């Protein structure tokens with residue numbers, strides 16, 4: 001073998017073996033027994049740390065977080081949770097917040113420092129902000145291109161039918177550089193599932209892009225909307241290119257009904273995103289995966305108008321998924337970990353993900369014996385590598 005650029009020695013892999021990982025041109029070119037004679041320009045000793053693929057932050061809002069800005073106390077809805085009212089509160093908060101690019105950078109630094117090397121962010125596109133937020137986030141994405149790969153979803157936060165001009169804006173957003181088209185509670189927000197999905201899938205079909213829809217509706221209304229999204233996905237042969245974020249309704253069903261829904265979701269090729277939210281029903285992760293459905297995760301809101309929580313740590317998110325799902329065995333803990341790594345990579349259709357030859361050299365070192373321990377202990381003191389370059393250490397992003 002010719003001389004490789006960087007040899008990472010003494011990496012503990014998930015299977016417990018200690019290997020040397022060779023990287024050239026930002027990709028993994030060799031995984032060999034540690035100490036095997038390999039000619040490398042640079043040696044980096046990982047000292048037996050557990051090495052895992054970079055985390056996939058599959059659902060976040062870079063435009064609306066106040067992380068790193070002044071603390072904005074949470075304002076509760078006047079009469080129970082109301083998406084319309086929350087959107088209005090958000091507009092008030094945004095008017096007094098620091099510039100969006102600054103807040104987006106704060107949030108990106110937080111996520112990268114914790115080990116995320118891939119991200120999908122929803123960005124508000126509606127009649128009030130137009131394409132301004134997207135323009136800002138697109139520019140920040142460019143600044144961070146060597147640190148993290150980011151997919152952007154044109155997100156109709158104020159509805160599609162309720163906010164005049166939004167169908168056209170979603171179309172323009174994709175032309176401008178957004179990667180996916182989003183949606184929001186077609187039934188409860190826009191009161192018309194058919195017309196809402198006509199726009200979402202219409203834009204997706206026109207531009208050949210994927211779909212990721214926010215769906216908070218519970219019970220039978222949520223299930224009905226999921227069935228409609230699955231039907232559209234199959235009709236347009238878009239399996240693998242459609243995600244439903246939250247899908248709380250799946251957590252309200254009987255086991256039998258959930259199994260039927262899971263089979264439909266898996267057969268349709270629709271992925272489900274859950275952040276294992278606090279006091280809320282959420283999708284049955286193990287049941288969905290058993291049916292063959294892809295489940296991924298994200299921080300969703302971090303210090304924004306919707307809730308004050310969030311730390312941008314997808315390993316911590318795996319812990320929350322495991323905790324809320326009642327996962328105790330090693331296999332179950334590995335499942336929670338898979339949701340924030342391989343599951344995310346499948347949902348985001350990431351090419352060349354993982355610790356394997358030919359994959360991008362994006363990985364994180366963890367101070368843990370193995371993956372199950374990492375999920376419950378959520379160890380800090382990580383090193384984050386993107387394309388084989390150190391981009392963050394001990395919670396701090398290293399600017400290069």
Ligand SMILES: [Zn+2]
Pocket residue numbers: 059060061122214245300301
């Ligand atoms: Zn969201």
